[in-house]
Amino acid sequence: MQAERVPGAGQGRAFHFAQKVLFKHCDPAGIVFYPRYFEMINDCVEAFFDEALDWPFETIHTTGAIPTAEISATFRRVSRHGDHLDFALAHAVPGRTSLGLVFTVTCGDELRFEARSTIVNVDTVGKPLPWPDALRARLTSDTGDTR
Amino acid sequence: MQAERVPGAGQGRAFHFAQKVLFKHCDPAGIVFYPRYFEMINDCVEAFFDEALDWPFETIHTTGAIPTAEISATFRRVSRHGDHLDFALAHAVPGRTSLGLVFTVTCGDELRFEARSTIVNVDTVGKPLPWPDALRARLTSDTGDTR
Amino acid sequence: MQAERVPGAGQGRAFHFAQKVLFKHCDPAGIVFYPRYFEMINDCVEAFFDEALDWPFETIHTTGAIPTAEISATFRRVSRHGDHLDFALAHAVPGRTSLGLVFTVTCGDELRFEARSTIVNVDTVGKPLPWPDALRARLTSDTGDTR
Amino acid sequence: MQAERVPGAGQGRAFHFAQKVLFKHCDPAGIVFYPRYFEMINDCVEAFFDEALDWPFETIHTTGAIPTAEISATFRRVSRHGDHLDFALAHAVPGRTSLGLVFTVTCGDELRFEARSTIVNVDTVGKPLPWPDALRARLTSDTGDTR
Numbered sequence: 256m257q258a259e260r261v262p263g264a265g266q267g268r269a270f271h272f273a274q275k276v277l278f279k280h281c282d283p284a285g286i287v288f289y290p291r292y293f294e295m296i297n298d299c300v301e302a303f304f305d306e307a308l309d310w311p312f313e314t315i316h317t318t319g320a321i322p323t324a325e326i327s328a329t330f331r332r333v334s335r336h337g338d339h340l341d342f343a344l345a346h347a348v349p350g351r352t353s354l355g356l357v358f359t360v361t362c363g364d365e366l367r368f369e370a371r372s373t374i375v376n377v378d379t380v381g382k383p384l385p386w387p388d389a390l391r392a393r394l395t396s397d398t399g400d401t402r
Numbered sequence: 403m404q405a406e407r408v409p410g411a412g413q414g415r416a417f418h419f420a421q422k423v424l425f426k427h428c429d430p431a432g433i434v435f436y437p438r439y440f441e442m443i444n445d446c447v448e449a450f451f452d453e454a455l456d457w458p459f460e461t462i463h464t465t466g467a468i469p470t471a472e473i474s475a476t477f478r479r480v481s482r483h484g485d486h487l488d489f490a491l492a493h494a495v496p497g498r499t500s501l502g503l504v505f506t507v508t509c510g511d512e513l514r515f516e517a518r519s520t521i522v523n524v525d526t527v528g529k530p531l532p533w534p535d536a537l538r539a540r541l542t543s544d545t546g547d548t549r
Numbered sequence: 550m551q552a553e554r555v556p557g558a559g560q561g562r563a564f565h566f567a568q569k570v571l572f573k574h575c576d577p578a579g580i581v582f583y584p585r586y587f588e589m590i591n592d593c594v595e596a597f598f599d600e601a602l603d604w605p606f607e608t609i610h611t612t613g614a615i616p617t618a619e620i621s622a623t624f625r626r627v628s629r630h631g632d633h634l635d636f637a638l639a640h641a642v643p644g645r646t647s648l649g650l651v652f653t654v655t656c657g658d659e660l661r662f663e664a665r666s667t668i669v670n671v672d673t674v675g676k677p678l679p680w681p682d683a684l685r686a687r688l689t690s691d692t693g694d695t696r
Numbered sequence: 697m698q699a700e701r702v703p704g705a706g707q708g709r710a711f712h713f714a715q716k717v718l719f720k721h722c723d724p725a726g727i728v729f730y731p732r733y734f735e736m737i738n739d740c741v742e743a744f745f746d747e748a749l750d751w752p753f754e755t756i757h758t759t760g761a762i763p764t765a766e767i768s769a770t771f772r773r774v775s776r777h778g779d780h781l782d783f784a785l786a787h788a789v790p791g792r793t794s795l796g797l798v799f800t801v802t803c804g805d806e807l808r809f810e811a812r813s814t815i816v817n818v819d820t821v822g823k824p825l826p827w828p829d830a831l832r833a834r835l836t837s838d839t840g841d842t843r
Contacts, residue, residue: 278742278753279735282572283579283630284467290444290573293437294720301719312719313778320431327474333528336577337754381480425595425606425723426588426731430777432724441573448572459572460631483724484607578761584738587731614725621768627822675774 269343269359270307272299276338286333293326296358296370299342308393319378324353328370338362349394352376352383416490416506417454419446423485433480440473443505443517446489455540466525471500475517485509496541499523499530563637563653564601566593570632580627587620590652590664593636602687613672618647622664632656643688646670646677710784710800711748713740717779727774734767737799737811740783749834760819765794769811779803790835793817793824 274295282288304321305311315321334340340362347355358370376384386394421442429435451468452458462468481487487509494502505517523531533541568589576582598615599605609615628634634656641649652664670678680688715736723729745762746752756762775781781803788796799811817825827835 277739278576278757279582279584279738281577283463283575283577284469285577286469288444288573289470289473290437290440293440297435297437297720298718311778313776316430316719316777322431322433322480323436323477325474325476326436327472329472330470333469335754336757337752424592425610426591426729428724429719430722430724430726435720437720444573445571458631460629463572463630482607483610484605577757578763580763582738583764583767584731584734587734591729591731610724616725616727616774617730617771619768619770620730621766623766624764627763 269345270299270303272302272342272344274298274340274342276334276336276340278336281336286335289328289330292328292330292360292368292370295340295342296326296372297323299344299358300356300372300374303344308390310387310390319376319384320381321374321376322381324373324375326370326372328368330368332362332365332367334362334367338367340367346394349386349391351385354386354394416492417446417450419449419489419491421445421487421489423481423483423487425483428483433482436475436477439475439477439507439515439517442487442489443473443519444470446491446505447503447519447521450491455537457534457537466523466531467528468521468523469528471520471522473517473519475515477515479509479512479514481509481514485514487514493541496533496538498532501533501541563639564593564597566596566636566638568592568634568636570628570630570634572630575630580629583622583624586622586624586654586662586664589634589636590620590666591617593638593652594650594666594668597638602684604681604684613670613678614675615668615670616675618667618669620664620666622662624662626656626659626661628656628661632661634661640688643680643685645679648680648688710786711740711744713743713783713785715739715781715783717775717777717781719777722777727776730769730771733769733771733801733809733811736781736783737767737813738764740785740799741797741813741815744785749831751828751831760817760825761822762815762817763822765814765816767811767813769809771809773806773808775803775808779808781808787835790827790832792826795827795835 276287280287280291280295300321301312304315312321340360343359343361345357345359347357353373353375356372356374358368358372360367360369376386378384423434427434427438427442447468448459451462459468487507490506490508492504492506494504500520500522503519503521505515505519507514507516523533525531570581574581574585574589594615595606598609606615634654637653637655639651639653641651647667647669650666650668652666654661654663670680672678717728721728721732721736741762742753745756753762781801784800784802786798786800788798794814794816797813797815799809799813801808801810817827819825
């Protein structure tokens, strides 16, 4: 996890998640099968909550969940078996119960794809809940500007 | 496969793909893990090319591929183990090498999620290729209006 | 679902499950990635409980589970994108809480792989439970011989 | 990667592969869905070839493949979201074209499952090939005894 500014990401420094492209990710064309990218994105968010926010998914899921309300991705260049991908996750100013995320995925200097999602904090029956104060503090403490 | 108009889908009648939510699709919260939805979408497109366009993926992949250039999804309601989902796939007027797709996914009368994607016809090295004439004819023959 | 004898399967007629090899199942070598076969096996067992035993997984998982205690597979021939696989599932005489399953997977006349598993009926905390009488009756009613 | 003896593993010291149980691995019962274990096993073998044998899968797959001919697993205890699993991989004396592997998977002191597989070195059309001398040397150099 390194710190840097992500242009247009709303605020904060990016969280970095490393993912080598493995055999299981690739299709008969020898490139990443795109639904696997969404598994990687979910792994990246899970690592972000665990390592950066100190609120691991395995704890969250005892009393609620963090579903994805919407997600979009634009694939710029293909990725191949053995590529070392860097997922840079930046986040917007948190809403009351939701959070916007931006993923910029590169291999070396090459942009491979970008994605944006909105996640929501919900209770066990799916009702949106305000983010806990401790989480909100962490989400805003990693930057000086709040725009 | 049944025929009907999909509002805003660009043109044509929808192709229908049935998918029961299985054990493997669900997460510890008992609902579909959203990356599995993208596998279902890919299965739906694979069935569309096979059954509606008579150009199966297993044939396409001997000389090229149909990668997804961009995709977005908005999840309205959760889906649970045992739900019978209907994927209604509609398509836009085909571009020279690309095609816009719209997916409207329901369970009974309830909208579960919507997705939009752009797929591209490419050769074995990833260079965009014009759609074959036969495919273009099929994509436009299933409707009277071409806008 | 058709009926036939499966040699060595213990007892009963085989339950048949059809699975076309799809794009998502295949690896960069163009053949089925073997962990996907275990997903297919699970889908086959899920269909068997739903269609042949009338005790669907989505009902079972409200009050318990049917975990796999052990499984083995021997892969004889590779399967490729577009192959139409037939999973023939046969079962042994049911134990008190467990059940032995045998899977014979073919494409046309060609044997692709064989697998054997033992599944167990458990409650919500994982404690083995006797099979319900109705299920035991169904498991033994589909054959005249009990060895 | 640490070194130790694995009883019954044939020869050599174990290769260790760490895998945290993530959200994507778990089913509605909150435990690892067993086909995901086979993906983890494949990831472990891929890491073994890359880190211990210096013959990464992404290199192998340009001129051949390493399919799994047979595999078996016995599941002793369930694993849950957040568990930190250790995969200890040991190997038998290499055959001419095949190699036996043994996986002992633990969480802390608790055995979760064991698996055994046989992998084969093949060319691009699936014909078995003798292991390269360099690989054979590495497979035998990590131990003093050859049984």
